[in-house]
Amino acid sequence: MKEILVCGGTGCISGDSRLVHDALEQELSRQGLEAEFKLKYTGCHGFCEQGPVILVTPKDNFYCKVAPQDVPNLIHQLKEGKVYDELLYVEPTTNERILTRHDVPFYKKQQRLVLKNCGIIDPENIDDYLSSCGYKSLQKVLKLQPEQVIQEIKTSGLRGRGGGGFPTGTKWDFARKSVADNKYIICNADEGDPGAFMDRSLSEGDPHAVLEGMLIAGYAIGAQEGYIYIRAEYPLAVKRLSIAIEQAKARGYLGKNLLGSKFDFSIKIKQGAGAFVCGEETALMESIQGNRGMPRPRPPYPAVKGLWDRPSNINNVETLANVPVIMEMGSERYAQIGTEKSKGTKIFALTGKVNNTGLAEVPMGITLREVVFDIGGGVSDGKKFKAVQIGGPSGGCLTEEHLDLPIDYDSLLEAGAMMGSGGLVVMDESTCMVELARFFLSFSRHESCGKCTPCREGNTRLLEILQRIVEGNGEMEDLDRLQSLGENIIQSSLCGLGQTAPNPILSTLKYFRQEYELHVKNKVCPAGVCKALLSYKVMEDKCKACGLCKKSCPTEAITGEKKQAHKIDVSKCAQCGVCMEKCPFDAIIRG
Amino acid sequence: MVSITINGNQYSVPADYSILKAAEENGINIPTLCYEEGLTITGSCRMCVVEVKGVRKLLASCATPVTEGMEVQTESERVISARRDILRLLIANHDLRCLTCERNGDCRLQDYCYRYKVEDTPYKGDKKHYPIDTDNHFFIRDYSKCIKCGKCVSICAEVNGAHVYDFMERGFDTKVTSAFDDTLQETTCTACGMCVNVCPVGALVEKSVLWEGRPWEVKKVTTTCSYCGVGCQLKLKVKDDRIIGVTADKSGSNLGHLCAKGQFGWEYVHSQDRLTDPLIKRNGVFEKASWEEALTYVAHRLQGILQERGGQAFAGLSSAKCTNEENYLFQKFMRTVLHTNNVDHCARL
Ligand SMILES: Cc1cc2nc3c(=O)[nH]c(=O)nc-3n(C[C@H](O)[C@H](O)[C@H](O)COP(=O)(O)O)c2cc1C
Ligand code: SF4
Ligand code: SF4
Numbered sequence: 001m002k003e004i005l006v007c008g009g010t011g012c013i014s015g016d017s018r019l020v021h022d023a024l025e026q027e028l029s030r031q032g033l034e035a036e037f038k039l040k041y042t043g044c045h046g047f048c049e050q051g052p053v054i055l056v057t058p059k060d061n062f063y064c065k066v067a068p069q070d071v072p073n074l075i076h077q078l079k080e081g082k083v084y085d086e087l088l089y090v091e092p093t094t095n096e097r098i099l100t101r102h103d104v105p106f107y108k109k110q111q112r113l114v115l116k117n118c119g120i121i122d123p124e125n126i127d128d129y130l131s132s133c134g135y136k137s138l139q140k141v142l143k144l145q146p147e148q149v150i151q152e153i154k155t156s157g158l159r160g161r162g163g164g165g166f167p168t169g170t171k172w173d174f175a176r177k178s179v180a181d182n183k184y185i186i187c188n189a190d191e192g193d194p195g196a197f198m199d200r201s202l203s204e205g206d207p208h209a210v211l212e213g214m215l216i217a218g219y220a221i222g223a224q225e226g227y228i229y230i231r232a233e234y235p236l237a238v239k240r241l242s243i244a245i246e247q248a249k250a251r252g253y254l255g256k257n258l259l260g261s262k263f264d265f266s267i268k269i270k271q272g273a274g275a276f277v278c279g280e281e282t283a284l285m286e287s288i289q290g291n292r293g294m295p296r297p298r299p300p301y302p303a304v305k306g307l308w309d310r311p312s313n314i315n316n317v318e319t320l321a322n323v324p325v326i327m328e329m330g331s332e333r334y335a336q337i338g339t340e341k342s343k344g345t346k347i348f349a350l351t352g353k354v355n356n357t358g359l360a361e362v363p364m365g366i367t368l369r370e371v372v373f374d375i376g377g378g379v380s381d382g383k384k385f386k387a388v389q390i391g392g393p394s395g396g397c398l399t400e401e402h403l404d405l406p407i408d409y410d411s412l413l414e415a416g417a418m419m420g421s422g423g424l425v426v427m428d429e430s431t432c433m434v435e436l437a438r439f440f441l442s443f444s445r446h447e448s449c450g451k452c453t454p455c456r457e458g459n460t461r462l463l464e465i466l467q468r469i470v471e472g473n474g475e476m477e478d479l480d481r482l483q484s485l486g487e488n489i490i491q492s493s494l495c496g497l498g499q500t501a502p503n504p505i506l507s508t509l510k511y512f513r514q515e516y517e518l519h520v521k522n523k524v525c526p527a528g529v530c531k532a533l534l535s536y537k538v539m540e541d542k543c544k545a546c547g548l549c550k551k552s553c554p555t556e557a558i559t560g561e562k563k564q565a566h567k568i569d570v571s572k573c574a575q576c577g578v579c580m581e582k583c584p585f586d587a588i589i590r591g
Numbered sequence: 592m593v594s595i596t597i598n599g600n601q602y603s604v605p606a607d608y609s610i611l612k613a614a615e616e617n618g619i620n621i622p623t624l625c626y627e628e629g630l631t632i633t634g635s636c637r638m639c640v641v642e643v644k645g646v647r648k649l650l651a652s653c654a655t656p657v658t659e660g661m662e663v664q665t666e667s668e669r670v671i672s673a674r675r676d677i678l679r680l681l682i683a684n685h686d687l688r689c690l691t692c693e694r695n696g697d698c699r700l701q702d703y704c705y706r707y708k709v710e711d712t713p714y715k716g717d718k719k720h721y722p723i724d725t726d727n728h729f730f731i732r733d734y735s736k737c738i739k740c741g742k743c744v745s746i747c748a749e750v751n752g753a754h755v756y757d758f759m760e761r762g763f764d765t766k767v768t769s770a771f772d773d774t775l776q777e778t779t780c781t782a783c784g785m786c787v788n789v790c791p792v793g794a795l796v797e798k799s800v801l802w803e804g805r806p807w808e809v810k811k812v813t814t815t816c817s818y819c820g821v822g823c824q825l826k827l828k829v830k831d832d833r834i835i836g837v838t839a840d841k842s843g844s845n846l847g848h849l850c851a852k853g854q855f856g857w858e859y860v861h862s863q864d865r866l867t868d869p870l871i872k873r874n875g876v877f878e879k880a881s882w883e884e885a886l887t888y889v890a891h892r893l894q895g896i897l898q899e900r901g902g903q904a905f906a907g908l909s910s911a912k913c914t915n916e917e918n919y920l921f922q923k924f925m926r927t928v929l930h931t932n933n934v935d936h937c938a939r940l
Contacts, residue, residue, distance in 0.1 A: 275761070292758060297634035297654035450739065450758060450765030451635045454673075457680035457714075460763040464716040481713060488676040491649045491669065492637045499648060 009044025043205015118205030157343030162316030193392030213320030338364030342408035391420025394500030396507030455498025902930030
């Protein structure tokens with residue numbers, strides 16, 4: 001039977017994929033085709049840019065930007081055993097229509113290991129998960145000794161995908177060795193980085209894989225209870241995880257004496273209110289306990305004294321979703337993927353000025369160039385590549401010279417960025433790096449919990465300095481202040497938020513110092529972004545007095561009669577740039 | 592025991608020590624603002640950061656246990672640079688009216704600025720201003736001076752158990768205050784004043800000391816609280832032979848903890864109405880008497896009543912202000928000398 005897999009990830013839903021699904025359902029039933037085609041509402045396919053997307057098996061024909069009104073035609077073609085050309089992906093450089101998903105450049109260089117079920121199975125149906133080897137890894141694990149399980153994870157080389165990159169097997173070992181009446185497994189699904197959505201997509205698209213990872217971790221360290229800490233802004237993920245928990249309970253994958261063993265395990269969901277700092281492990285545990293989400297110093301580490309003062313092991317969603325994969329394929333085979341010190345794959349959320357935005361899972365060690373240009377399809381609107389911000393507000397920017405850098409934990413750290421949770425924002429020549437740093441800093445400042453002095457007070461001061469610079473009031477000493485205060489905040493803050501918040505400033509200062517200097521010394525924003533530094537001028541010799549600029553100016557700053565070169569009154573100009581866009585003769589310049 | 596090196600010198604210290612404690616016991620001072628012995632270590636002010644060999648970031652010495660072979664620098668260039676920035680950041684958001692501050696001269700923030708030569712701050716910008724809360728009877732809350740060390744939060748929750756304070760808002764907007772930012776009367780505050788005693792700056796100040804004298808003019812006299820048998824140690828703040836306030840003394844069994852009576856209930860000492868001599872009522876009027884005279888009179892009357900009416904005519908009420916030993920003697924006296932079991936105690940104060 002052919003399957004029609006409609007993307008039901010949050011991105012496609014916002015593009016009305018639910019209506020597409022319902023239209024397909026009606027059309028199939030109207031034509032009595034239910035026996036021929038199985039319709040599924042799946043998790044995210046990753047290529048959000050092209051949503052709503054549909055995949056049709058067995059040939060994996062990939063349809064993009066499907067609207068409900070396309071459905072009759074689509075079904076008509078499918079019924080005939082044909083492909084509906086109109087909706088196939090068009091390769092922008094060659095204008096060629098691409099028939100199957102694996103030939104779409106966005107997917108070509110991906111290695112969808114952890115995302116293998118996302119977009120394929122119905123996440124609200126446990127049978128679908130079971131039929132794609134679901135819970136097989138758990139069965140395998142229950143026949144091993146916990147120490148053997150930990151050894152497998154150690155051999156696989158798996159490192160935490162939540163940002164820190166700590167070896168997962170070692171962490172489990174610590175928790176295993178702590179003695180207590182109860183232990184906890186915590187799944188960190190807080191995902192607070194702006195622009196990151198891999199954990200959400202995994203939870204929405206393959207919730208049982210996350211549960212299975214938690215179960216295996218629980219068995220390995222000797223825990224009986226698990227918590228999933230997830231932000232309340234992820235209602236669909238919460239819903240699908242809740243359904244998965246209920247179904248797993250009903251089938252005996254959660255509860256007492258699992259699959260006839262002596263292992264008991266239960267999972268609760270705790271919804272967070274969405275503070276970024278609650279993704280930090282100690283703050284997260286405070287939040288589960290009903291306290292204010294503020295980090296506490298470590299040691300004691302969670303493996304010794306965590307949730308409710310019991311030994312706890314906390315892992316990221318993606319880390320946990322890797323676990324069943326490793327157990328299924330074997331740790332040694334898994335360890336062949338990636339680089340020497342960074343094994344396996346990593347999911348990136350590709351956003352910004354790139355043609356193909358979406359979610360891409362790539363083997364570690366792939367170069368930045370491959371991700372941005374092959375998978376991402378290059379910079380959008382034919383503009384020039386400038387930099388990427390990798391690792392979100394805690395990360396740093398990398399430039400053209402880093403394009404051939406292999407993406408792994410250590411190379412990124414060395415280059416002044418970090419893996420972070422996997423946010424990758426592409427920037428083109430029209431991005432102002434000072435403004436970019438200001439943007440990320442305003443996020444970190446807003447999200448600081450306020451507990452420790454450097455982060456609470458210091459980030460506000462950094463932001464104030466940046467604000468001055470983008471407004472044209474900066475002085476050269478400000479650049480030194482950014483550097484030295486930034487370094488001190490990194491050195492002395494209590495938790496990872498403060499310890500990384502100045503990174504976007506320090507890395508842009510390092511690679512784009514000249515841009516800062518132009519803002520400060522020349523009061524110029526070379527990217528043409530910082531409004532206070534922009535002025536618009538009509539070049540008299542080019543002006544044909546058509547009057548279009550005058551009509552479009554919202555503040556009536558432009559004057560001029562017929563056959564007379566027009567003029568912009570700087571005191572009235574709001575620097576919106578509309579006139580420049582409207583002028584058919586390129587007579588208006590920005591300086 | 593582990594052996595560690597601090598500033599180039601080797602020391603042997605118990606394995607459960609923090610770097611801070613190890614340094615302190617060996618005469619090396621590390622500045623702290625949020626650390627308070629006996630309270631949970633929050634590691635929030637970051638003043639006590641030190642450099643540990645092989646570790647990329649600076650570590651809070653209060654929260655870092657010593658390990659064998661650890662090499663610590665407590666005043667390296669990196670450490671001093673971080674501390675100076677912390678101080679500059681704190682004073683950038685602090686009401687710097689030191690001239691008239693009650694803590695002028697007895698303020699950690701001032702001391703450390705002096706120690707690290709922080710004369711001013713380059714970080715000019717937003718500054719928090721809060722109206723001074725004078726609503727409660729005993730102390731003012733001036734949060735424009737608060738450095739958010741959180742010690743008042745901890746002592747109230749962990750020692751008193753009243754949980755009056757917590758952090759409100761977050762980031763730069765963080766304010767340490769009572770629930771719903773209410774006045775203390777609206778909370779579970781028991782007016783023990785321990786928050787005032789731990790505040791390292793002039794954010795919490797007893798009303799009784801306001802404008803009464805600079806810290807260096809005030810003598811601190813260690814004494815025992817006269818309210819109950821616990822015998823808490825405390826320090827009286829004395830200026831010109833008059834008590835103006837009380838502060839903690841950690842040497843006694845109460846470890847510096849106090850209740851409202853010991854902390855704020857000392858006004859009676861200077862009361863005009865205090866009895867200073869024994870009085871005997873003669874012809875309906877109290878007249879001054881000597882102790883000899885008064886005690887003889889009491890003994891005589893007690894004996895008379897005992898002979899006339901027997902022990903059941905007596906009832907004795909003793910005081911919680913007395914020690915256990917005194918209370919023991921009192922009941923013994925009632926039972927064996929006055930032959931009555933009618934004896935009780937006022938521990939319902
Ligand atoms: C400010 C801050 C935010 C964080 N947010 C997240 C998050 O959203 N998700 C996550 O998995 N880890 C987050 N972390 C990292 C966690 O503290 C922790 O290291 C991680 O969950 C461990 O899992 P892993 O070993 O599987 O990566 C954050 C850390 C900091 C300092
Ligand atoms: S670094 Fe920032 S977020 Fe972390 S404890 Fe300090 S104030 Fe809170
Ligand atoms: S009021 Fe005083 S003790 Fe309380 S947090 Fe502020 S500075 Fe610290």
